[in-house]
Amino acid sequence: MLYRTRKPSPILVPWVEAFWHVQLDAGPIPKRETILPNGKIEMIFAIDGNYTVVNRQTNRMKQSWLSGIQHEPLHISYHGRSNLIGIRFHPNGLFPFLNLPVSETVNVVEPLNEIIGKVYDELFESIYQATSTERIFSNLDQFLVKSMDHSKVKQIKLMMEITRYLKTHPEQSISLLADKLGVSQRHLGRVCHDHLGMTPKLLARIFRFEKSFSHLYSQSDEEDFRSLIDLGFYDQSHFIKEFKRFSGMTPEEY
Template sequence: MNGKIFEPNQELKDFVKCYWTLDFPREETPQMNTIIPDGTMKLIFHYGDLYWHHPENGDSFLQPRCFLIGQLTRPYIVEPAGDTGTFVVRFHPNGFLPFATIPLKEMENTPIPLKQLYGKNGQALEENILSANTTTERISIVEKFLLDRLTDMKTIDKIVKSIVDTILTADGQISVADISKENHIHRRQLVRKFSSAIGLSPKQLSKTIRLQSALKKLLTEKTLKLTDLAYENEYYDQSHFIKDFREFTGFSPKEFYGDHLKMSLIFDKEN
């Protein structure tokens, strides 16, 4: 299994968190993979075989070869149809807005084909990425595409960016009321700003980041008790922790601890 992470250039650092590639044969990955919400949107290019998506309610379908995945608010189950070869552009929580062509909320839990997002330009981007021979070439192609679309730096909402940084630094352990008070902004106004710039409410982003923090500890601290983990991440009690855990992963912590955890974090290499 081969996964590698790459940094964006300086001009895109405020928008793109990282690039990563995944390359491995079908037999080296579990049949079903759980992608856990992480508060970010991603452009995904499959230069290998495609992936099936298995919705909780609805029929399974093959994902597009190249697409944007909107903000996830629930576990996203995928299954490789063959060998994996994937190039991913991972944006900061508030980083995709300058490149959006439709409201972010309309893309929630949904793969959006590049042609639907960008028309002929999206189709050309897809063809160029898929015909590239190296990751360096793919990064160069996608960065030129993004920089050509980055015409107005005013799309960065400094209040939203500051609050996102606060939520990330606190591992999601901060209330919306405290955020509103500290930033002198009414709660409803804050929710509207987040919905527009991120596609999630402040509460949803905080819950997501807090759960991701707990997942990391599950992975790195093998003897950690669930009760201790719940209190370390400032859940009211263990039942509250289990409820949120099941909402985002589809499993209880004990059910999820084995292969599901390891595979989910492969799809979120840079936390």
């Protein structure tokens, strides 16, 4: 397997985590993979590959697709050779590049041409015809810079503070976050709805779910209980309920 990444240009850093390229051969027998909620947004271009979403309304994924923030497990099936190019966005990263509400991208996987419209063909052709991975990354970078709606970046500092805090302190209350930022909970909720397509509480729960994986490998009952409390779980049953909510399975099944 080949895997490469590159950081975006500085102007895109608040929105884009990385560009990536992966090549692999999964063989002729279909493989099934479960992608768990992680707060990431992926825009994926399949130069080569056979991918199917098992548990969403979208079925066969052709050429390219957008996977928004997922708050349920995503099951995909694939086989054969894959040559995939991707843009990994921060949780708030889609807002300045879309002409539709971000909420319409949450928990869905949609064909990219239906999301970005008439510029899609030109974008995909620039990727397909590029002679190197670096050229592809540069083309994607230029496309995003050109597509950015600068009238939508006014709240970027606030959104960066929100997502950073939710990721590092997912156990804290939203009221405490609002107080720290000096805004009302209503304003906080409205900004998150516009930029994330979801409530700050739901994103915090997704981040807490991610952090809870270390709990699965704790070495003692005492350490086990302490880590649960530190993450804001009331008890073991609360943790199991949340784990199943986001993964579709119990910790034991995982």
